[in-house]
Amino acid sequence: MSSFRVSGRGRVDHTQPIQFTFDGKKIKGFKGDTVASALLANGIHLMGRSFKYHRPRGAVTAGSEEPNALVGTRRGPGRFEPNTRATVQEIWDGLQVNSQNRYPSLSFDVGAINDKAYMLFSAGFYYKTFMWPKSFWDKVYEPFIRAAAGLGVSPTEPDPDHYASRYLHTDVLIIGAGPAGLAAALTAARAGSRVTLVDENPEAGGSLLSEPSVMIEDIPAWDWVAKTVAELKELGVKLMTRTTAIGYYHQNFVGLCEKLTDHLASPDGETPRERMWRVRAKQVVLAQGALEKPLVFDGNDRPGVMLAGSAQTYLNRYGVRVGDKAVIVTSHDSAWYAAFDLADAGTAIAAIVDTRAEPNADLVAEATKRGIRIMAGHTVTGTEGRLRVKSVRVNPVTGSSVGAPEIIGCDCLLMSGGWTPSLHLFSHTKGTLKWDEERQTFLPDHKAEECEIAGAGRGLWGIEAVLNDGAKMGAAAVKSLGKTAKAASYAVAHDRPGTGVSHKELPTDLDAGKARAFVDYQNDVTAKDLRLAVREGMRSIEHVKRYTTNGMATDQGKMSNINGLNIASDALGVPQPKVGLTTFRPPYTPTTFGAFCGYHKGSHFEVTRKTPIDSWAEENGAAYEPVSLWRRAWYFPKEGEDMHAAVDRECRATRASVGIFDASTLGKIEVVGPDAVEFMNRMYTNPWTKLAPGRARYGLLLGDDGFIRDDGVIGRLADDRFHVTTTTGGAARVLNMMEDYLQTEWPDLDVWLTSTTEQWATIALNGPNARKVLEPFVEGLDMSDEAFPHMSVAECRVGGFPARLFRISFTGEVGFEVNVPAHAGRALWEMLFEAGKKYDICPYGTETMHVLRAEKGYIIVGQDTDGTVTPHDAGLSWAIGKMKPDFVGKRGLARPDLVAEGRKQLIGLLTEDGKTKLEEGAQIVLDPNQPKPMKMVGHVTSSYHSDAAGRPIAMALLEDGFNRMGETIYIPMPDRVIKATVTGTVFYDPEGARLKL
Amino acid sequence: MLLIHCPYCNQTLPEAEFTYAGEAHIARPADPSSVSDEEWRDFLFIRTNVKGPHYERWRHFYGCGRYFNAVRDTVSDRFLITYKTDDPRPELSKLLEKSK
């Protein structure tokens, strides 16, 4: 084992060695290590290249806030994840880790040329450098940006893992299982509340895991954690580790992402990779602690430069010294303790540089006892070292003057700029923040949700203070639930309290304009960029953020926000609270799409609705098309047929003899009640009063704006009962609209509406032999033309099943639609198909249905109309009950725009050559030689090859179309201009002779 | 996800069961043929677009199916009240008083 691992130290299992690879090189670690801790144990600090400048970077933290050490992790095909934080990913035998954003290798990267071209990439470079000429975007700038700036590469294979989704209801949800969270959980659970405690780390303990020397109630910190966790489990607390609270939404709704397999060498294949929990909590306690801030100085991003608290974590939690010779630079007391722990573990501390002139005397005494050199009132003005820091430039500061530098050799530089309360989730709730002048940071102010904030999250520091605050807030949460709780009081020995000051960038004796002092490591934003943004006119912090991209990387500025604010505030000459903070948004840390999708992928992405006859279509080789959520048989190709040939054959067979079609997807609504006819009169344009039971009518539904919403055949079964059909896609919409008018405009009407779409299977038979096929199966009905003419409906039995039989046609042939209970659909279909064989019965799909109706000029709402078409525009004025005093849309039809001349109207189009089929959606112009952009006067809505007409046919919406009959119009296409003649919309049997038996 | 109280079911249930249905208290004129083009336009298209407490309609679509009215603050997304369609329009000052 390398010299950086401290034997017996940390919470890793020194008896369980683990081997993984980093860029193909074998690396050894222990169970419990992260990728970062194992690499550091092997003396490896260089873990990645930065986003814009490709600067060498190492881990700067030991947690989920890590901006630099992003790696790709792989576990066989499809299981590749880019941008994984090396500081979070636990190692297991065989894990493959790769560095990112470098070529050809991490230690020699040609992209680092960007670092020399620094001036090109300063603030606003996206807006300035790449603006003109416009044509350069596609070919030069964008490919260059994409190649030069970037994170990991997205995986290309489908993700073979599965993801789960669960709901959870709890009394108290506590987020963060550090000292505050543990104390809060203990208090709430002891009071009898249902408690859920979550933490993003593999184990509970939080900062206590990095402070083993602290004694709580005379017990070492780690033993106290173990004892507390045991008691919590006994009390029934749901403790969830490796679980990140990603977002905090209204009414205490919290999203949790639980990682279940990413830390395992061989997952069982059953366990989901991640599970998204949607939690509704009566009370929430936010105990998320605080995040350490870097100091901003030239070269603060070199590998080996790290947060002091993180170095302390690597030592105490992982048993890893991050270097042999450390320099500390700090403005907060906490870094002194990191120095002491490292010194005691054998790392030489070359100096503690404190920006404060008079650091805490006790700390100074402790350092002196260890022989550590103290440089109070000093600043760091630079670092050296190509792939790892090798020296630090330190200068004294007196007032505003920076003295002569001293170069101090080291292999790591540990910094602390103080601590920022982690208030991301609190901010998700629109809870307001208040600037705390003493701590130079924002603290929670007004709460928008039922929550408490405990511990370092509200600016407290030191284990004792945080523990007691956790207990207090746990009790407060319980009290809000109307119960009583007693908050325990904790006595802590060897505590490490502390204070600090906050800085903008550190003072320097060098040219500040040349300093590479990073504020946002992940997006490569420097102090100079922020000042440039202010100089160039950005005043709002939101503008500064977008102009520089400060805080816009995947870490959402966890480390950079306050430093950025301090610098912007100084540049603007406005105090921090007046500048304000940018908005935090969910998720707290990057979250996989898999976790959000959960079960909704592949065939479960959305439901597929199938008709009772769908299985027959599948067995008989149907090609399918989706129609809203339904899958419908599109056509039935025979051996060697393409779609065109199959559809021609199906059309021909139907018009020649008989075709059978599954119309079950048609929306069906049962309208029943004493006022049913009045309701129908008010909803639909048509008059219904005189429609006798047993008769059917084409119904047209408008919105109150006068535009067509839906249509369908409606049968009257009795005085008080209508069988309404709607378009396939419109069924739910129409029922919703009917309910709206019935409930809120006409509550006086005694009518009941019931969706019956899925109760009926609907089989359509069309063609001159349709009656011959059907008649033998029909009982209780005279099917002669006189007794059962076109547009009739009857209740009878068909094939032994109770049925509603319509004689209607959507093809122009004699047609019947048989509705039988859904369970009988396939049986009846098979009976009719068998009996139809002697008439060469032909099953057809939606494409043939479309062609046959288009040949007759029957419209499809939503295809030939688009929400701006009136009945008159569509040639359906005849369907308006003009004598009715009112119906939905009647007043709308009188609106000035709707009665104006020259509206787009539905007409037919025949291409002049008789062979070219137009493209649906193609635009129409009157003069093909006019300059571009041409005036477009309409578009093609339906276009098919018609077997019956022996040529292509089309319908179109055309300005003033009714007055252009016989005129030639033009359809410009990419390769040519097509000429077409305006005609009526009926292309076949205009007299309707074929509808008669 | 919001929790919404259905005044007909008298239960507080997840937003996913409900659909939004636009501004409330916009009655369809009793005799549309007697109103001017401008009045009809206002009925069809003109809405208050409030920043703050907004009178609006919801439907308990995946539940009892009833339309009902609500006052929701469009800034905080908080419901001040939900009430049945035939209940009178509640006075805002009283609602704000109560929510304090």
Ligand SMILES: [Zn+2]
């Ligand atoms: Zn309800």
